[in-house]
Amino acid sequence: xxxxxxxxxxxxxxxxxxxxxxxxxxxxxxxxxxxxxxxxxxxxxxxxxxxxxxxxxxxxxxxxxxxxxxxxxxxxxxxxxxxxxxxxxxxxxxxxxxxxxxxxxxxxxxxxxxxxxxxxxxxxxxxxxxxxxxxxxxxxxxxxxxxxxxxxxxxxxxxxxxxxxxxxx
Amino acid sequence: xxxxxxxxxxxxxxxxxxxxxxxxxxxxxxxxxxxxxxxxxxxxxxxxxxxxxxxxxxxxxxxxxxxxxxxxxxxxxxxxxxxxxxxxxxxxxxxxxxxxxxxxxxxxxxxxxxxxxxxxxxxxxxxxxxxxxxxxxxxxxxxxxxxxxxxxxxxxxxxxxxxxxxxxxxxxxxxxxxxxxxxxxxxxxxxxxxxxxxxxxxxxxxxxxxxxxxxxxxxxxxxxxxxxxxxxxxxxxxxxxxxxxxxxxxxxxxxxxxxxxxxxxxxxxxxxxxxxxxxxxxxxxxxxxxxxxxxxxxxxxxxxxxxxxxxxxxxxxxxxxxxxxxxxxxxxxxxxxxxxxxxxxxxxxxxxxxxxxxxxxxxxxxxxxxxxxxxxxxxxxxxxxxxxxxxxxxxxxxxxxxxxxxxxxxxxxxxxxxxxxxxxxxxxxxxxxxxxxxxxxxxxxxxxxxxxxxxxxxxxxxxxxxxxxxxxxxxxxxxxxxxxxxxxxxxxxxxxxxxxxxxxxxxxxxxxxxxxxxxxxxxxxxxxxxxxxxxxxxxxxxxxxxxxxxxxxxxxxxxxxxxxxxxxxxxxxxxxxxxxxxxxxxxxxxxxxxxxxxxxxxxxxxxxxxxxxxxxxxxxxxxx
Numbered sequence: 016x017x018x019x020x021x022x023x024x025x026x027x028x029x030x031x032x033x034x035x036x037x038x039x040x041x042x043x044x045x046x047x048x049x050x051x052x053x054x055x056x057x058x059x060x061x062x063x064x065x066x067x068x069x070x071x072x073x074x075x076x077x078x079x080x081x082x083x084x085x086x087x088x089x090x091x092x093x094x095x096x097x098x099x100x101x102x103x104x105x106x107x108x109x110x111x112x113x114x115x116x117x118x119x120x121x122x123x124x125x126x127x128x129x130x131x132x133x134x135x136x137x138x139x140x141x142x143x144x145x146x147x148x149x150x151x152x153x154x155x156x157x158x159x160x161x162x163x164x165x166x167x168x169x170x171x172x173x174x175x176x177x178x179x180x181x182x183x184x
Numbered sequence: 185x186x187x188x189x190x191x192x193x194x195x196x197x198x199x200x201x202x203x204x205x206x207x208x209x210x211x212x213x214x215x216x217x218x219x220x221x222x223x224x225x226x227x228x229x230x231x232x233x234x235x236x237x238x239x240x241x242x243x244x245x246x247x248x249x250x251x252x253x254x255x256x257x258x259x260x261x262x263x264x265x266x267x268x269x270x271x272x273x274x275x276x277x278x279x280x281x282x283x284x285x286x287x288x289x290x291x292x293x294x295x296x297x298x299x300x301x302x303x304x305x306x307x308x309x310x311x312x313x314x315x316x317x318x319x320x321x322x323x324x325x326x327x328x329x330x331x332x333x334x335x336x337x338x339x340x341x342x343x344x345x346x347x348x349x350x351x352x353x354x355x356x357x358x359x360x361x362x363x364x365x366x367x368x369x370x371x372x373x374x375x376x377x378x379x380x381x382x383x384x385x386x387x388x389x390x391x392x393x394x395x396x397x398x399x400x401x402x403x404x405x406x407x408x409x410x411x412x413x414x415x416x417x418x419x420x421x422x423x424x425x426x427x428x429x430x431x432x433x434x435x436x437x438x439x440x441x442x443x444x445x446x447x448x449x450x451x452x453x454x455x456x457x458x459x460x461x462x463x464x465x466x467x468x469x470x471x472x473x474x475x476x477x478x479x480x481x482x483x484x485x486x487x488x489x490x491x492x493x494x495x496x497x498x499x500x501x502x503x504x505x506x507x508x509x510x511x512x513x514x515x516x517x518x519x520x521x522x523x524x525x526x527x528x529x530x531x532x533x534x535x536x537x538x539x540x541x542x543x544x545x546x547x548x549x550x551x552x553x554x555x556x557x558x559x560x561x562x563x564x565x566x567x568x569x570x571x572x573x574x575x576x577x578x579x580x581x582x583x584x585x586x587x588x589x590x591x592x593x594x595x596x597x598x599x600x601x602x603x604x605x606x607x608x609x610x611x612x613x614x615x616x617x618x619x620x621x622x623x624x625x626x627x628x629x630x631x632x633x634x635x636x637x638x639x640x641x642x643x644x645x646x647x648x649x650x651x652x653x654x655x656x657x658x659x660x661x662x663x664x665x666x667x668x669x670x671x672x673x674x675x676x677x678x679x680x681x682x683x684x685x686x687x688x689x690x691x692x693x694x695x696x697x698x699x700x701x702x703x704x705x706x707x708x709x710x711x712x713x714x715x716x717x718x719x720x721x722x723x724x725x726x727x728x729x730x731x732x733x734x735x736x737x738x739x740x741x742x743x744x745x746x747x748x749x750x751x752x753x754x755x756x757x758x759x760x761x762x763x764x765x766x767x768x769x770x771x772x773x774x775x776x777x778x779x780x781x782x783x784x785x786x787x788x789x790x791x792x793x794x795x796x797x798x799x800x801x802x803x804x805x806x807x808x
Contacts, residue, residue: 058575058636062548065573068205138233138241145411146244155228155244161412171215178411179244 089120129164131157131175140164142174146181154182188297188326188538189287190530192334193276193314195254196356198222199527200283202291203535208338208528211287218524220286224278225249226266234282250275252357255380257317258310273313277320284321298323299534301526304330304362305376326537332362333371334529335493338520342369348488350478352508352516353495354471357383361474363482363489375481377474384498387464391421394463395436395453403449405442413441417451428457429501461503468507475511492516495525548573549638552668557630558595558604560585561689567632570600574638579631581647587700588620592628594644596657600675602686608671615644615653623700688737695744699728702751709758717754724750 096113100106129140136143136155144161152158157177164175189211192199197219200211210218215236225238226248233241242249250263256272263270280300287295300323302314311328318325332351336342341349346367353360360378364371395417396407407413420436427434438451479486492512498504499522508516520528535541551572556564559582567578584592592615599607618626627647634640643654675682702725706718713721724747731743 055575055636058548059577062573062575065548066576069571069573136241136244138227138237142240143242143244144415159412161415174240176415181244 093117125168126172127166129166129175131164131177132160133157136177136179140166140171140174141177143179144176146179148181148183150183152180152182154180156180186297186538187291187293187295187540188299188534189283189295190334190527190532190534191280191283191298191300192331192526192530193254193279193300193302193317194222194355195252195358196222198279198283199524200287201524201527201531202287203531203538203540206535206541208531208535210524210527211283211290213282213286214289220279220283222254222279223249223251224253224265224275226268228266230266232278234278253279258307258313273317273320276314276317280318280321280323284323296322296324297326297534297538299327299329299530299537300325301329301331301334301530303360303376304332304364304373305360305378306330327533329530329533330362330364330371330373331360331495331526332364332373332493334526334533335495335520336364336366336371336491337529337532338525339491339493339517341491341493342366342371344490347490348374348482348484350475350489350492350512351495352471352475352492352499354498354504355383355496356385356498359383359471359474361471361478363478363484374484375478377478377481379470379474382467382470384496386467387425387498388418388421390463390467391425391460392417394459395421395451398453399441399451403442403444405444405449407441407451416441420451424455425460425501428455428460432457457502464501464503468501468503471504471507472511475508486511486513489514493525494518494522497523548575548636550574551634553598553671554600555610555632555640556597556599556604556607557582558593558597561693562604563686563689564597564599564602564604564607567630568634574634575636577631577633579629582628582630583624584618584621584626584628585623587623589623589626590618590620591616592618592644594630594642594653596632596640596642596655599671601678602682603689606674606678606682610640610657611642611655613642613644613653613655615646615651617649617651618646619648622704691737691741691744692732695728695732695740698744698747698751699725699732702747705751705755712758712761713754714757717750717757720750721747721754 093113096109100109100113103109131141134157135153136157141157141164147158156179158180159178160175161178162173162176165172187202189200189202198221199219201208202211203209212218213220213235217236220235221239223235223238223242225233225241225245227233227241227245228248238249242251248266250265250270253263253272253275256263257276259272261272263272263275280298284295284298298318300314300318302311306314315325315328331353332349335351335353336349341347347365349364349366351360351362351364353362358378358380359382360376362376363374365374366372392408392414400406407417416438420438424434424436433454433456436451436453436455440448441451442449479489489512492508492514494505494508494516499508499516499518505516505518532541551568551570551574554564554566554570555568556566559565565580565582567580568576582592593612594615595604595612596610597604597607598610601607615628618628629645629647631643631645632640633643638658640657641654642657643652645652702721706713706721706725710718724743728740728743728747731739734740
C-alpha cells in the first residue's frame with residue numbers, strides 16, 4: 016500500500032524528531048544542572064582557597080611572633096644579667112660566664128664567625144669597605160676587619176666588613 | 185598566560201614585582217633582599233658578578249666594576265672592563281639578566297615578559313637603549329613606562345577620572361619631580377624637573393659630619409679618618425635617622441669607639457628630631473626649586489594638583505613630607521612603600537596586560553560578622569568566623585543540656601559578642617522529636633551553609649533519628665558598613681565585661697554538669713560508696729546546689745572544687761576496693777596502678793569509644 020507508506024514515514028520522522036528533541040531537552044537540563052553544580056563547586060573551592068590563604072597569613076604572623084618572642088626572651092635574660100654585672104664591683108668573673116652563655120646560645124643557633132684577617136678577599140663572605148695600597152703585599156689580602164661577619168649554618172648572616180690590600184704597581 | 189614581571193631599573197638599585205592572586209608581590213634576590221644593587225663587575229679571573237656580590241667587592245676592583253650605568257643609557261659611551269668594552273645596554277642587560285634569573289628562582293617558573301620603567305625625562309634613544317637591554321637579557325619587553333606613571337598606577341590613580349598628579353621622587357642620589365595629567369587611563373607628562381646631584385646620601389654625610397664633629401670637640405679625634413670608626417658612625421647615623429621618624433629624641437651610643445692613649449672612649453650623643461631636621465634642612469630645602477620649576481613649566485598652581493605621590497626612601501622622613509606638603513599645599517600620598525612603589529606600579533601594568541588583574545576575577549563576598557548559635561547559658565558559639573569568604577559550609581555537633589530533652593532551639597546569631605543576647609538574632613527554629621536520653625548523649629549536627637549570594641541555609645539534624653529541620657536566612661553577608669562598624673565597636677567596648685560574663689556562665693555550666701554526674705553516680709553506685717563518702721557527697725552536693733541559686737561566682741567555684749575533691753576521694757576508694765578484690769580473687773600480687781593493657785573482654789561486645797563533639801559534652805569530660 017503505497018499511500019500509507021509516506022504517512023507512516025512522516026509519522027516516523029515526526030516521532031524521531033520528537034524523540035531527538037526530548038533527548039536534547041533532557042541532555043540540556045542535565046548539562047545545565049551539571050554546570051550549576053560545577054559552578055557551585057568551583058566557587059566553593061575558590062572560597063576555600065581564599066579562607067586557606069587567610070588562615071596561612073594568620074599562622075605566618077603568629078609564627079613570626081613566636082620567633083620574635085623566643086629571641087626577645089633571651090635578650091631580656093641577658094639584659095637582666097648585664098644589669099647585675101653593672102652593679103657588681105668585681106664584674107669580670109660574672110661577665111666571663113655571661114659571655115660563655117651567649118657563645119653557647121649562638122653556637123646552638125648554628126652561628127659561626129667568619130675568620131678573615133690575612134685571608135684572600137672573597138665576595139661571597141666579605142664586604143670591602145676600602146683598600147690600602149702597599150708595595151710588599153699579596154694583592155687582595157684582607158688587612159683588617161672592621162666589622163665581624165657571621166654565617167648561620169651554611170648561609171651568610173652578615174658579610175665581614177674588611178680593608179683589602181692593593182699592590183702598588 | 186605566563187607571568188609578566190615589572191622592573192624598576194634604577195641608578196643605584198633595581199626592584200622587581202609581579203601580580204599574584206590580584207596582589208603585587210615584590211621579588212626577592214637570591215641574597216634575600218627586596219632589591220638588586222645595579223652594579224656589574226668582572227673579577228681578575230674573568231668571573232662576572234651582578235648585584236650584591238658585585239657591590240661588596242667594588243672598592244677592591246674599581247677597574248673591573250661599573251656602577252650607575254643608567255646615567256649613560258642612550259649615549260655612545262662605552263665601558264671597558266678587564267680589557268673588554270661594553271655598551272651601556274649590555275651592562276644594563278647583565279643587571280636585567282640577574283633579575284630574570286632570581287625572579288625565576290623566586291617564582292619557580294620561566295619568565296620571558298617584562299614591563300620596564302624609565303625616568304619621564306628619558307628621550308627616545310634612552311628608551312630604545314633600555315628596550316634593547318631587555319632584549320639582550322632575553323626579555324620580551326612588553327612595554328616601557330615612565331617611573332612616575334608606575335608610581336601613580338601603584339596608587340590606582342588611573343581609575344579616578346581626570347587628574348593632575350605630581351610625583352616627588354627623592355632617592356639616594358637624585359631628585360626627580362614630574363607633573364602629569366591622567367584621563368581615560370592615559371598618562372601625559374606635563375613637565376619634569378630635578379637635581380641629579382641631590383639625594384639621601386647627602387643627608388647621611390651631613391649627619392655623620394655632625395656626630396663626628398661633636399666627638400672631636402670632646403675627645404680631639406676625627407672618627408671619619410679611620411674606616412673602622414667611620415663605618416660605625418655611618419651605621420649609627422642611619423639608625424638614628426630611622427628612629428627619629430617615629431620618636432622625638434634618640435640616643436646614639438657607640439661604646440668603645442676609639443682608644444685615646446690607652447683609654448677607651450665611648451660616643452654618647454643625644455639627637456633630637458629638631459636637631460636632625462636642622463642638619464638636613466638645607467638639603468631638603470634644595471628640593472623646592474625643582475618642584476616650583478616643574479609647576480611653572482606645567483603652567484599649574486599647587487592648588488591645581490589633585491594628588492602628590494612620594495617615591496624613594498628619603499620621603500619616609502617627616503621633614504621631607506612636611507616640605508612637600510608646604511610646596512604643593514596638600515598632604516602627599518605615602519601608603520605604598522616609597523621604595524617599592526615604582527616596581528609595584530610596573531607589576532600592575534604587567535598584570536593588566538597578562539590578565540592577572542581585572543580580567544576573569546571572581547569577586548567573592550566575605551561574612552562581615554561572626555555567625556554563631558546560642559548554647560547553654562546564653563553563650564554564642566561561633567560556627568563561621570568573621571571575614572570568611574563565601575560560599576562556605578561549616579558544621580558542628582551539639583548535644584542536649586538536660587536529661588530527656590526532646591527538643592532543641594537553634595537561635596542563629598550574628599555579631600562578635602560572646603553572649604547570645606548581645607548579638608543580632610537572624611532567626612530561630614526548633615528541632616523536635618529527639619528521643620528521650622540522658623543529657624549529652626543525643627548528637628545534633630548544626631550546619632551553616634552560605635551560598636555565593638549570601639543566602640544561608642541553617643539546618644539541624646538529629647544524627648540518631650535522622651530527623652532534620654532547617655531555615656533560610658537571606659542577607660547574612662549584606663550589612664551596611666555603619667552597622668558592621670557599630671557592632672564591631674560595641675564588641676570592642678564590651679570586651680572585658682563580656683569575658684567576665686562568659687566566664688561566669690562557664691563556671692555555672694561546669695557546676696551544673698558536675699552536680700548532674702554526682703547525682704547520677706549516687707544513684708548508680710549507691711552500694712559501692714561507703715556511708716561516710718555518701719554523706720560527704722550529699723553534703724557537698726547540697727551546698728553547691730544552694731550556691732547555684734545565688735549569684736556569687738566565687739562561692740560557686742569554691743563549692744564546685746569542694747565537690748570535685750570529695751567525688752575524687754570517693755571514686756578512688758571504689759577503685760582501690762575493686763583492685764583489692766581483684767588481687768584476692770586472682771591471688772596474684774600485682775601492683776596497683778599498672779596501666780591498662782587492652783586485653784579483650786570475655787564476651788564479644790566491642791567497647792565503642794563514644795565521643796560527642798559539642799561544647800556541652802567537652803565540659804563534662806573535662807570535669808569528671
